[in-house]
Amino acid sequence: MGSTLIMKKKSIIKWLESWLIDNTSKEQKNFTMETLDNPGWTFKINLEDSHLRNFSFDMFHEEINQNDWIYCIVEDNKFKAACGPLNLIKTLNIFRNWVEKNPQHLDDLDHLFSWMQKWYYQYCDEDWEHDERVRINNIFLHHWSITINLEGTHCENVPFEGIFEEETTKNWYHCLIRDGKFEGTGGPSNLIDILSTFKEWAEECQKKYIISDK
Numbered sequence: 001m002g003s004t005l006i007m008k009k010k011s012i013i014k015w016l017e018s019w020l021i022d023n024t025s026k027e028q029k030n031f032t033m034e035t036l037d038n039p040g041w042t043f044k045i046n047l048e049d050s051h052l053r054n055f056s057f058d059m060f061h062e063e064i065n066q067n068d069w070i071y072c073i074v075e076d077n078k079f080k081a082a083c084g085p086l087n088l089i090k091t092l093n094i095f096r097n098w099v100e101k102n103p104q105h106l107d108d109l110d111h112l113f114s115w116m117q118k119w120y121y122q123y124c125d126e127d128w129e130h131d132e133r134v135r136i137n138n139i140f141l142h143h144w145s146i147t148i149n150l151e152g153t154h155c156e157n158v159p160f161e162g163i164f165e166e167e168t169t170k171n172w173y174h175c176l177i178r179d180g181k182f183e184g185t186g187g188p189s190n191l192i193d194i195l196s197t198f199k200e201w202a203e204e205c206q207k208k209y210i211i212s213d214k
Contacts, residue, residue: 012092019099023050038066041088045079045095051104053077060094070094112195119202128152142188144173148198149181155205156180163197173197 016031024030024046033043047053057074070091072081079098083091120134137145150156162176173186173193182201184194 012089012096015096016092023052025049036082039085040069040083041085041091042080042082043092044081047074047077047079052099052102055102057098109192109195112192112199115199116195123153144184144186144188144191144194146184146194146198147181150177151180153202153205155182155202158205158208160201165193
């Protein structure tokens with residue numbers, strides 16, 4: 001029993017070490033932990049430089065008795081927690097579970113969609129946009145399908161080397177050009193891969209156009 005508890009403790013601490021390295025600033029105090037005289041523990045984690053900045057968190061409050069209790073809240077871009085003397089590992093794992101339910105790639109998808117709307121809008125001239133230009137579908141088995149009409153864009157008639165990435169039946173994506181359209185398909189979590197592939201290629205097309213125009 002004792003060794004199992006130690007293994008779990010090492011696991012969450014190692015995870016926390018890695019998360020802090022990847023998601024916090026070297027110039028700030030990012031993690032503090034102290035004992036309480038209840039007795040108990042309290043800790044704070046700075047979210048200011050992480051992708052969780054301004055993310056919502058539902059306050060967690062559990063109280064079984066005076067020594068078995070947990071309280072967690074996000075306030076001022078800090079994850080703040082307090083707990084009973086034997087609830088520290090469980091409380092740290094509440095933070096970990098919240099992080100893992102809100103992975104970094106969700107924030108990346110926001111940036112990609114922000115880029116996509118700007119890419120689309122630059123070509124709108126009261127005529128071009130009248131045809132269907134971009135379609136994104138979530139299809140059978142939650143797979144993604146994306147079609148982007150390239151006519152009238154910097155990518156029209158530009159060669160594209162097809163991509164066929166397959167790791168598992170759920171982690172895969174294909175991208176190609178067919179009939180003047182960029183077509184991408186992929187697994188349930190591969191939308192970011194397809195959009196990133198198109199973004200990288202479309203930006204290269206635009207750079208080449210600018211260079212050749214000079």
